[in-house]
Amino acid sequence: MTSSLTYSNAELLAILRDTRSVAMVGASPKWNRPSSFAMKYLQEKGYRVIPINPGHAGKEILGETVYASLADIPDSFDMVDIFRNSEAAGPIVDEAIAVAKEKGIKVIWMQLGVINQAAAERAEAAGLTVVMDRCPKIEFGRLHSELSWGGFNSGIISAKRRRVRL
Amino acid sequence: MTTDDPFKRGNRDFGFETRMIHAGTQPEPVTGARQTPIFQNTSYVFHDADHAASLFNLQTFGFIYSRLTNPTVAALEERLANLEGGRGGTCCASGHAAQILAFFALMEPGDRFIASTRLYGGSITQLGKTFKKFDWQADFVDVDDPAAVRRALTPKTKAIFVESLANPGGVVSDLEALAAVAREAEIPLIVDNTMATPYLCRPFDWGADIVVHSTTKFLSGNGTSVGGAVIDSGRFDWAAGGKFPGLGAPEPAYHGLNFQETFGDMAFTMQAHAVGLRDLGATMAPMNAFLTLLGTETLSLRMERHCANAKQVAEFLEGHPQVAWVSCAALASSPYHALAQKYLPLGAGSVFTLGLKGGYAAGVKMVEACELLSHLANIGDVRSLILHPASTTHRQLNEAQLAAAGAGPEVVRLSIGLETVDDIIADLDQALAAAASAT
Numbered sequence: 001m002t003s004s005l006t007y008s009n010a011e012l013l014a015i016l017r018d019t020r021s022v023a024m025v026g027a028s029p030k031w032n033r034p035s036s037f038a039m040k041y042l043q044e045k046g047y048r049v050i051p052i053n054p055g056h057a058g059k060e061i062l063g064e065t066v067y068a069s070l071a072d073i074p075d076s077f078d079m080v081d082i083f084r085n086s087e088a089a090g091p092i093v094d095e096a097i098a099v100a101k102e103k104g105i106k107v108i109w110m111q112l113g114v115i116n117q118a119a120a121e122r123a124e125a126a127g128l129t130v131v132m133d134r135c136p137k138i139e140f141g142r143l144h145s146e147l148s149w150g151g152f153n154s155g156i157i158s159a160k161r162r163r164v165r166l
Numbered sequence: 167m168t169t170d171d172p173f174k175r176g177n178r179d180f181g182f183e184t185r186m187i188h189a190g191t192q193p194e195p196v197t198g199a200r201q202t203p204i205f206q207n208t209s210y211v212f213h214d215a216d217h218a219a220s221l222f223n224l225q226t227f228g229f230i231y232s233r234l235t236n237p238t239v240a241a242l243e244e245r246l247a248n249l250e251g252g253r254g255g256t257c258c259a260s261g262h263a264a265q266i267l268a269f270f271a272l273m274e275p276g277d278r279f280i281a282s283t284r285l286y287g288g289s290i291t292q293l294g295k296t297f298k299k300f301d302w303q304a305d306f307v308d309v310d311d312p313a314a315v316r317r318a319l320t321p322k323t324k325a326i327f328v329e330s331l332a333n334p335g336g337v338v339s340d341l342e343a344l345a346a347v348a349r350e351a352e353i354p355l356i357v358d359n360t361m362a363t364p365y366l367c368r369p370f371d372w373g374a375d376i377v378v379h380s381t382t383k384f385l386s387g388n389g390t391s392v393g394g395a396v397i398d399s400g401r402f403d404w405a406a407g408g409k410f411p412g413l414g415a416p417e418p419a420y421h422g423l424n425f426q427e428t429f430g431d432m433a434f435t436m437q438a439h440a441v442g443l444r445d446l447g448a449t450m451a452p453m454n455a456f457l458t459l460l461g462t463e464t465l466s467l468r469m470e471r472h473c474a475n476a477k478q479v480a481e482f483l484e485g486h487p488q489v490a491w492v493s494c495a496a497l498a499s500s501p502y503h504a505l506a507q508k509y510l511p512l513g514a515g516s517v518f519t520l521g522l523k524g525g526y527a528a529g530v531k532m533v534e535a536c537e538l539l540s541h542l543a544n545i546g547d548v549r550s551l552i553l554h555p556a557s558t559t560h561r562q563l564n565e566a567q568l569a570a571a572g573a574g575p576e577v578v579r580l581s582i583g584l585e586t587v588d589d590i591i592a593d594l595d596q597a598l599a600a601a602a603s604a605t
């Protein structure tokens with residue numbers, strides 16, 4: 001069975017609602033890299049983002065300590081967000097499967113352009129939810145009308161009044 | 167590779183009529199207002215200094231200042247992007263502003279682009295004369311011949327620009343063939359879709375990369391609001407060939423941000439707001455965005471009637487003894503009829519031209535004799551409009567350009583509105599009689 005590349009709004013909303021902490025593999029210390037944009041945005045939305053980058057282990061990115069691997073993170077976390085290429089995603093997924101129980105990992109999320117079917121199937125077989133070829137920042141923004149503020153086509157058609165926390 | 171349609175994202179594929187009413191305009195969440203509020207407002211309060219910094223760095227979505235983005239304008243941008251099947255939209259002060267904004271993202275001084283010889287006369291002047299002042303050089307080519315377009319390409323050529331259905335009318339561009347030429351040359355095809363609207367033609371379906379609109383016309387529909395829009399398909403990789411440093415290389419005007427790398431398929435629309443509108447300043451007013459949103463809510467109904475009325479009027483004129491020819495792609499006699507059936511299957515628009523046997527003098531007399539049709543320089547209004555291009559909109563052009571643009575001295579342009587079609591025909595009939603007695 002191949003892992004699907006289509007995700008309904010409801011599925012993605014549920015993932016983004018139930019996730020509180022994200023290990024970001026490939027997080028960059030440079031402010032103008034895409035991973036930094038995503039990390040800063042997710043932090044502003046209330047997520048804890050834990051950067052993983054072996055080259056910068058022990059340093060800080062956006063106020064969070066950088067770890068060399070998922071196993072090194074002392075706390076538990078809900079999601080692994082992979083900012084590496086499709087091939088490199090394979091071993092990262094295997095590492096996530098290995099520590100999934102211990103760390104409480106429920107979701108593997110691969111960034112835009114990152115697709116690894118074999119790894120996705122292994123993760124799903126291990127009971128994890130997989131999203132590929134998406135950016136959680138863009139999906140959060142799209143599903144909460146913020147992408148629309150920039151003139152982007154969110155694809156959302158709804159006459160429901162969205163609940164806002166005031 | 168992605169296998170799904172990125173704009174559906176696994177959700178229901180709503181019809182055009184549903185999207186023209188709902189896209190971009192969910193109920194306003196704070197108050198529940200169902201119609202889109204007019205945010206008549208210049209500036210937006212920051213939560214704190216860090217929030218302000220994130221907004222200015224483009225790290226978060228949100229509003230800073232209405233020269234860049236405004237909630238009412240954004241609603242129209244999303245609606246138009248959705249109707250065209252694009253990734254994002256940028257609205258601006260006019261159709262001409264949209265053309266500057268589109269080229270500004272692509273061009274460096276010394277660059278060239280290919281433009282159709284058959285464009286709205288104002289566009290020929292803007293692209294051919296005014297763009298020169300930015301050192302952007304237009305090469306005008308008869309785009310009916312894709313081989314001629316290919317021959318006109320140079321290493322400095324950065325885009326091909328055409329109108330889907332050309333103003334003053336009757337000419338349909340072979341978008342699929344032109345998109346193939348653009349793709350080979352690794353440059354974008356830009357299509358002005360003003361005359362067709364996304365209801366009649368969707369250039370992205372045929373391989374275009376960018377669509378521009380004068381929203382002044384059919385989209386707003388009632389002749390209330392001058393405006394423009396640039397819609398990006400999100401499909402062009404601006405970094406790949408190294409030809410578009412403003413989008414695909416570190417941008418000095420945005421502290422070294424590489425828009426393609428950071429925003430992927432959102433790069434063009436981000437740049438068009440963050441650099442284009444910021445520095446060119448040709449912003450759409452929120453009131454105009456609101457009026458244009460109202461217009462789009464009835465777009466399909468209006469376009470159906472515009473097309474039906476226009477076809478009937480064209481058929482009447484084609485049989486009239488004072489009329490030498492009618493250039494309307496809806497007519498079976500048109501050399502563009504086959505292209506119209508391919509690209510405009512729901513109708514060939516409502517703007518077209520006719521040639522009077524009585525020449526320039528008859529043209530002037532005919533427009534002056536109309537009682538119901540308004541003599542003015544616009545198209546795409548619910549009211550029927552009439553114009554003699556050679557003495558008005560196209561008077562900046564020389565004789566060769568007039569002929570190439572289909573706007574010679576004997577030419578009258580009509581934009582057929584939504585009045586009772588028999589009344590439109592009766593008015594034209596009496597005006598033609600008056601023109602005949604004058605010559």
Ligand SMILES: Cc1ncc(COP(=O)(O)O)c(C=O)c1O
Nearest residue numbers: 260261262286333360380382393
């Ligand atoms: C096909 C076309 N493109 C562009 C324009 C320019 O638009 P605006 O007048 O909104 O600047 C016009 C206006 O007549 C037009 O007809």
